[in-house]
Amino acid sequence: MNYFWITQKPKSQQEELADGYIKSRPLDKYNYFRESVKNIRKGDVLFFCSRGIISHIGFADSSVIYESDEKGDIWRVKFNHFTLGRHIEILEHKKYLLDNKKIKYSPITNEGKSQQGYCSEIPDYVANFLLSRAGVYLSHGKVIELEKGSNNRIKNIHDLLGKLKRNDVIDVINNYKVLKKSLYNYQQSSTYDLKYSLNFFAPKVIFGFSAAKVLGRPLFSDEFSGGNETPCFEILKGLGFEIVEKSSYGSNVIEKEINEIDEDVSAIEQDQGLTITERQQLVDARIGQGKFRKDVISLHKKCIVTGIDLKVLLRASHIKPWKYSTNQERLDPANGLLLSSSIDVLFDRGLISFEDNGRIIISEQLQGSDVLEKLGVDIKRNFPISPKNCSYLRWHRKKYFS
Numbered sequence: 001m002n003y004f005w006i007t008q009k010p011k012s013q014q015e016e017l018a019d020g021y022i023k024s025r026p027l028d029k030y031n032y033f034r035e036s037v038k039n040i041r042k043g044d045v046l047f048f049c050s051r052g053i054i055s056h057i058g059f060a061d062s063s064v065i066y067e068s069d070e071k072g073d074i075w076r077v078k079f080n081h082f083t084l085g086r087h088i089e090i091l092e093h094k095k096y097l098l099d100n101k102k103i104k105y106s107p108i109t110n111e112g113k114s115q116q117g118y119c120s121e122i123p124d125y126v127a128n129f130l131l132s133r134a135g136v137y138l139s140h141g142k143v144i145e146l147e148k149g150s151n152n153r154i155k156n157i158h159d160l161l162g163k164l165k166r167n168d169v170i171d172v173i174n175n176y177k178v179l180k181k182s183l184y185n186y187q188q189s190s191t192y193d194l195k196y197s198l199n200f201f202a203p204k205v206i207f208g209f210s211a212a213k214v215l216g217r218p219l220f221s222d223e224f225s226g227g228n229e230t231p232c233f234e235i236l237k238g239l240g241f242e243i244v245e246k247s248s249y250g251s252n253v254i255e256k257e258i259n260e261i262d263e264d265v266s267a268i269e270q271d272q273g274l275t276i277t278e279r280q281q282l283v284d285a286r287i288g289q290g291k292f293r294k295d296v297i298s299l300h301k302k303c304i305v306t307g308i309d310l311k312v313l314l315r316a317s318h319i320k321p322w323k324y325s326t327n328q329e330r331l332d333p334a335n336g337l338l339l340s341s342s343i344d345v346l347f348d349r350g351l352i353s354f355e356d357n358g359r360i361i362i363s364e365q366l367q368g369s370d371v372l373e374k375l376g377v378d379i380k381r382n383f384p385i386s387p388k389n390c391s392y393l394r395w396h397r398k399k400y401f402s
Contacts, residue, residue: 002044003127004036005107005120013050020061021076022046024118032105033117038064040077040119045138047122047130048081049107052114054088054130056081059141082143086135090114093133100126100183125183128217137215152222158231161207161214166239168213170196172206179209185221192226192233195242203243207232274327281331292316295333303340304383305360306376315344319392334388342375350400356390358382361401 006022016022024037040046046058058081065076090097094112100123101108107120131137135148147155154160172179173196181202189202204226208219226232233243268274268282284290296316302309316336320329329335339347346352346366353361359382366372372379385393 002039002041003047003122003124004040004044005047005049005122007033007049007107007114007116007118007120010050013048013056017048017056017081020080021078022119024075025071026073026075031117033115033119036105036119036121037075037077039121040064043141045127046079046081047127049090049114052090054084054090054134056083057131057134057136057143058082080141084134084136084143085145086133086148088130088133093129096129096185097126100129125180128184129220131217132220132223137217139216148223153225154219154223157224158235161211161231161235163214164210164235164239165213166241169206169210169236169239169241171213172209173199173201176201176206179205181205184208184218187221189226189246191246192243193246194236195244203236204232207236278327282327292331292333292336296336296338299333299336299386299388300338300384303338303343304358304385305343306340308340313340314338315341317344317347319389320395321348324395329392334386335392337389343377346371350396353397353401354383354385354393355397356385356393358385361397363400 008016022037024034027034040060041063042060044060046060047054048056048058058079060077060079062078065078067074067076090108091112094108097108098110098112101110102120102123105117105120107115107117107122109115132152135146135152136143137146138144146160149155173194186202186205186208189204192203193200194203194206204221204224207226208221208224211217211219224230224232237243268279271279274282281291284292293316297311297314303314308314315338317339318325318330319335319337322330325335337347343352351363351366352372355361360372360377360379362372362379
């Protein structure tokens with residue numbers, strides 16, 4: 001199935017909808033917007049646009065029919081059409097359409113308005129975007145309206161996608177790396193993972209693309225919600241999939257951290273503005289070794305929270321994270337706390353911080369939990385903070401606790 005955008009003047013659109021045929025004639029020179037009618041095949045989908053509004057969707061009932069009349073050659077395609085309850089105003093959605101605009105022969109201009117050309121083939125993801133804005137999906141040559149609210153969320157998603165099968169979801173998982181996630185406006189999940197065979201995946205992405213098995217197209221991220229007690233999670237769990245909160249200790253997080261370190265080290269090594277000595281100092285600091293670590297150990301002597309002084313268990317943790325710091329801040333021992341590994345993870349993730357007087361600040365996520373108690377942390381105690389750390393700690397508190 002292919003998708004075509006048909007641009008018409010109001011009178012022409014009215015006549016062609018009534019007649020049930022789209023028509024095009026050749027010009028003396030090749031013209032894509034006319035010639036592309038010849039590429040339409042039976043079963044292809046047509047989006048009818050007039051004055052910047054798509055108000056009808058059609059299905060080709062035939063491939064192109066070659067005819068001639070007193071004016072010369074004419075190409076016709078028979079179709080049936082459906083009038084949309086939700087019209088699509090092109091300018092309202094020009095950001096997506098321009099971001100995904102074809103370089104040549106696009107149906108829209110660089111200003112996001114409809115072209116004057118008659119017929120243009122569009123990619124499947126653009127067609128699916130238009131369907132999502134119209135609040136419909138296609139099934140067996142019919143246009144089916146979805147129950148949608150004002151926020152574009154599908155109301156009856158549980159009923160629609162309760163038909164999903166476990167193997168449908170596994171197929172999507174197996175193809176996760178090649179899914180066009182950004183084209184459907186998905187981002188990496190920040191709170192939950194779907195765990196399958198020792199790997200972790202964004203559950204909304206998995207659910208949204210699995211929807212294509214039932215609805216004939218993936219769902220865009222704004223068409224449904226993720227999270228606990230949503231149909232998305234309930235259906236996935238009902239099919240036997242495990243959804244877990246993201247963990248600082250998860251293998252996927254560790255892999256991400258390793259990749260980030262590799263990228264940062266590579267950037268340092270390629271920075272021609274650094275001397276060899278500066279380059280080595282920054283690489284050592286990024287991997288938790290070298291002069292920065294020695295200076296932080298010299299400043300604090302032991303973990304400021306647990307009192308552990310066995311060096312193999314200690315981390316020189318940047319207060320202001322590497323990615324937000326200048327090269328000078330990255331090597332500044334005042335931007336470091338000496339922490340045992342478990343405390344370092346909590347601090348690095350913004351789950352704890354410290355006042356200038358050493359009093360611990362605890363995130364809402366840890367409130368009511370016994371994590372700190374199990375780690376032997378006395379939350380009523382003021383921990384030994386160096387005055388040199390205070391400016392960096394102010395940054396950390398503003399970032400994670402403002």
